[in-house]
Amino acid sequence: MQTYDLEAEGLRGLNSALHAQSETTNQTKWEIVNPKGSHAIAVGLDAPIEVNVKGSTGYYCAGMNKQATILVHGSAGPGVAENMMSGTVIIDGDASQYAGATGHGGTLVIKGNASSRCGISMKGIDIVVHGNVGHMSAFMAQSGNLVVCGDAGDALGDSIYEARLFVRGSVKSLGADCIEKEMRPEHIEILRDLLEKGGCDAKPEEFRRYGSARQLYTFKIDNAY
């Protein structure tokens, strides 16, 4: 276990040390103490390592992550795991705005609640939120899965493309072009797998599925004059 005191040793040294890890590193477990809400903790990682952040983080923790497993033993600020490519990010507490924004892959698990715009412009990431999500979540979501075990706020899935949204609780309102869709057996199986990955004991049959009506996919009138 490598322990790094962020307050004492600084952000640049931390990310530099984490970036230096390769596919075959034997320094596979890291612990970051005294994060104290710092921004850009453990960003741009690209190695199969586990990073435990012992406290809450500021903006963009685990941004653009590849391969690594990053656990935040606290709450996360805006943009946690933004543009993640692969790997796993787990937040013990709550997540602020834009959690998992534009993520291409990997799994983001938020054990508390997520604020507004969770999964905005997501492009393949799987996000599992144990609690609620705020307004405009999954705005322009392109692909991937957003699982909400609690309630969703206003305008869920506004202008959504092909992402799948699963909500167990209430949805305050759906955004433009987002509709409830039939939960077919294949969706139950996808959701079962996601709940297992996210450590949720909820049953997939308790959820409703939402997705795109695909009515905004084309301008309706030929504009070729």
Add this chain to the structure above:
Amino acid sequence: MTVKDVKDDGPPRTVPLQSATFSNPVNAEIRRAAATGIYDIRGGGAKRRVPHFDDLLFLGASVSRYPLEGYRERCDTKVTLGTRFAKKPIELDIPVTIAGMSFGALSGRAKEALGRGASEAGTSTTTGDGGMTPEERGHSTKLVYQYLPSRYGMNPDDLRKADAIEIVVGQGAKPGGGGMLLGQKISDRVADMRNLPKGIDQRSACRHPDWTGPDDLEIKILELREITAWEKPIYVKVGGTRPYYDVALAVKAGADVVVLDGMQGGTAATQDVFIEHVGLPTLACIRPAVQALQDLGVHREVQLIVSGGIRSGADVAKAMALGADAVAIGTAALIALGDNDPKWEAEYQKLGTTTGAYDDWHEGRDPAGITTQDPELQARLDPVDAGRRLRNYLNVMTLEAQTIARACGHNNLHNLEPEDLCALTMEAAAMARVPLAGTDWWPGKPGTGF
């Protein structure tokens, strides 16, 4: 006058008079809108006449100034971008760069040609919405990677392959608006790069998904610097709207370079009403931007790249005289590649347009094979030949700018200054803050009471 004369010619009559307000083009657009029910979408930048570099002249040297010999005396053109914080600034041989244009809007061959031409001339190219292609990385010695609201194709590997990162807040053709790429151009490859279904009309966001405002931007820049080990210069690109404040805030957020794009700057596809009615002319943007840099004490430390309607070495020299460190070209580069070439006139006619006016770049039917994803049309563009034309054009622009700089007595393009200029119109004088020709006055000059 005889009775017969009056019968034949009638009494004198007024000639038919077209309305300046309801002109034929205006009426045609009203009829088009009435018939279709949708706004007009097109490519390119503002076509309306606005105060521009043509409204400025260089004074040249005479008794009071000493010129340099045109072909023989040195006149440096190199520029280094990203000297403020980046460990690896970009060094360019010439101060003319290629602006961001996406693969998707342009064909892969066109992107390759831009890379070839720019690299041969010693300058940089820029990606666009949709990510980085191997073709453009492979053929661009210096490549700037745009970080856009859509984040299409964004990934940390390409971020690290880039020579600089350009955070796009806005562009001159549509400040405040997002991009469009209509379904005709969403091929399998474009769709795959953008994680979108093939063939849909694709909309890019107008705001970044994970930050709002300059305080957040500062943290976003920190994240990008941390991911790239503080090596890459970070540009912030803004459309010309409130240049003094936007530039000041970009500097405050930590930009190494500010890119400022006026309303003549092009787009691949946007509503015509947006292109023509939102934003400032390039000429009106430069002095407030430079003023902001000077007020913050970072002029030349934070470099300023100006774009939007740059066509010649004279435009390059004028932008630099007003305080820019470099310029960027987009539309002009496409024309150098072969866009709107008269040799395709018959095909432009079939599309209901003519050479020089073709702007339906969003339809993907470009006869020149540049703004298309159609395999047959793309094949018309030879990237080697087109790249050579771009190189030649960039070289000519540089030679022209040097010619002017030497005539003004400068041995470096960056030594050009506002004092070298005068304005032909009151508007241009006010915007450029240089004297109206033949006077020592411009509207708004301090101490003049105007």
